[in-house]
Amino acid sequence: MAVKEITGAEFEEEVIKSDVPVIVDFKAEWCGPCKVLKSTVEEIAGERADVKVVSVDIDEEEDLVDEYEVFSIPCLVAFKGGSEVGRSIGLASKSEIYGALGL
Amino acid sequence: MIYDVLIIGAGPAGMTAAIYARRAGKSVLVLEAKGYGGQIIKTPDIENYPVEPGISGYDFATRLYEQTKALGAEFVFERAEGIVDGNVKKVKTPEGEYGAKSVIIATGSESRPLGVEGETALIGRGVSYCATCDGNFFRNKAVAVVGGGNTALEDALYMADIAETVYLIHRRDSFRGEEATAELLRRRENVKILYNSTVTELIADRRLRQIVVTDKEGVKTTLDVRGLFVAVGRIPENRAFENVIELDGAGWASSGENCRTKTPGVFVAGDNRSKDVRQLVTATADGAVAATEALKYIASL
Numbered sequence: 181m182a183v184k185e186i187t188g189a190e191f192e193e194e195v196i197k198s199d200v201p202v203i204v205d206f207k208a209e210w211c212g213p214c215k216v217l218k219s220t221v222e223e224i225a226g227e228r229a230d231v232k233v234v235s236v237d238i239d240e241e242e243d244l245v246d247e248y249e250v251f252s253i254p255c256l257v258a259f260k261g262g263s264e265v266g267r268s269i270g271l272a273s274k275s276e277i278y279g280a281l282g283l
Numbered sequence: 284m285i286y287d288v289l290i291i292g293a294g295p296a297g298m299t300a301a302i303y304a305r306r307a308g309k310s311v312l313v314l315e316a317k318g319y320g321g322q323i324i325k326t327p328d329i330e331n332y333p334v335e336p337g338i339s340g341y342d343f344a345t346r347l348y349e350q351t352k353a354l355g356a357e358f359v360f361e362r363a364e365g366i367v368d369g370n371v372k373k374v375k376t377p378e379g380e381y382g383a384k385s386v387i388i389a390t391g392s393e394s395r396p397l398g399v400e401g402e403t404a405l406i407g408r409g410v411s412y413c414a415t416c417d418g419n420f421f422r423n424k425a426v427a428v429v430g431g432g433n434t435a436l437e438d439a440l441y442m443a444d445i446a447e448t449v450y451l452i453h454r455r456d457s458f459r460g461e462e463a464t465a466e467l468l469r470r471r472e473n474v475k476i477l478y479n480s481t482v483t484e485l486i487a488d489r490r491l492r493q494i495v496v497t498d499k500e501g502v503k504t505t506l507d508v509r510g511l512f513v514a515v516g517r518i519p520e521n522r523a524f525e526n527v528i529e530l531d532g533a534g535w536a537s538s539g540e541n542c543r544t545k546t547p548g549v550f551v552a553g554d555n556r557s558k559d560v561r562q563l564v565t566a567t568a569d570g571a572v573a574a575t576e577a578l579k580y581i582a583s584l
């Protein structure tokens with residue numbers, strides 16, 4: 181499954197109201213580690229049909245960055261039932277990411 | 284399968300070693316804990332590596348990765364947790380074990396933490412080791428930079444343009460970094476330099492709120508800061524391999540320019556090695572040397 185880039189306006193519908201757990205990949209074009217992590221994020225999206233994976237461009241969505249207190253990217257945040265359940269900060273392996281996100 | 288050469292770390296040193304070993308027709312496995320590229324993927328531009336000034340760290344690493352993969356090196360994204368010596372050397376990861384005739388340890392280095400309680404849990408929640416990566420999240424906020432070398436001075440100067448106030452905290456009474464940069468900092472109105480001081484406590488809820496700084500008389504000051512940028516040097520990633528390599532006092536792998544270690548068939552390459560210049564060009568040079576030594580070793584078996 182592809183990783184859809186979403187805007188702040190779509191966040192409520194795509195993440196908060198989602199029936200399945202969601203992983204949000206906070207990233208930016210200028211962030212090298214985010215781009216290296218992208219293939220791992222895509223791999224997760226591919227192998228976990230039970231999870232939705234979306235991305236947010238932090239330079240476009242400052243309100244989301246403030247609301248979810250993102251202070252470093254790459255930053256993956258897992259949501260279940262609209263609330264945060266786990267967070268993985270920095271470049272990490274797939275198993276470390278699953279561990280940090282609790283998924 | 285028993286690989287001819289197993290390389291730990293897909294940074295510039297490890298991937299260059301893989302290129303040399305593959306071009307000599309050897310089977311190669313690269314184990315990488317996080318993602319290809321190593322430290323360099325954090326930098327927006329590289330100005331001092333021969334041939335292509337201005338290339339981004341990400342592009343440099345990606346092209347090196349693609350070159351290495353195209354030559355047929357295998358990559359597995361697992362952390363090496365130890366080496367068992369023997370005719371066949373075994374490298375353990377959380378997921379399994381890999382056998383090889385020779386091993387090249389190219390694990391580089393990472394930022395040295397301050398060692399203050401709660402620091403690790405606050406990474407990405409106010410604590411950062413890379414001002415150019417995370418600085419923008421602290422626009423018009425107060426931040427602190429810790430350290431006295433060039434990285435700390437440059438980080439403080441970088442943050443002075445972004446943050447409201449920058450406290451530069453250094454444990455000595457003078458900087459190790461360049462005087463010219465220090466002078467630029469002294470002239471900035473929003474930079475406050477605290478000499479002879481260390482960060483002794485982090486106060487946080489979900490995110491960093493305050494730090495406590497203690498000076499050499501023992502006087503404590505609490506500062507309201509949202510960001511703490513730690514620039515107190517780098518530490519090698521060698522501890523897991525202490526049974527097969529010798530470490531110097533600071534933990535760097537002792538070895539000569541030939542990249543050999545005390546264990547025949549185990550080599551070290553790149554920033555984790557004891558050396559004076561830690562740069563891309565010396566890391567890639569080590570990769571070439573270590574691979575060539577590994578080939579010689581395999582031929583002697």
Ligand SMILES: Cc1cc2nc3c(=O)[nH]c(=O)nc-3n(C[C@H](O)[C@H](O)[C@H](O)COP(=O)(O)OP(=O)(O)OC[C@H]3O[C@@H](n4cnc5c(N)ncnc54)[C@H](O)[C@@H]3O)c2cc1C
Nearest residue numbers: 292294295296316321322363390391392553554562563566
């Ligand atoms: C911000 C920044 C800017 C820089 N700019 C420049 C520059 O402009 N020019 C220049 O020449 N140099 C620059 N450098 C230095 C340069 O990046 C390093 O010298 C170089 O990356 C060292 O390469 P390496 O392969 O030895 O180690 P690293 O790049 O540190 O790579 C080591 C790799 O090993 C992996 N690893 C570690 N432990 C394990 C394990 N147990 N199992 C599996 N994998 C493991 C790590 O995840 C990492 O990917 C810069 C460094 C930084 C941090």
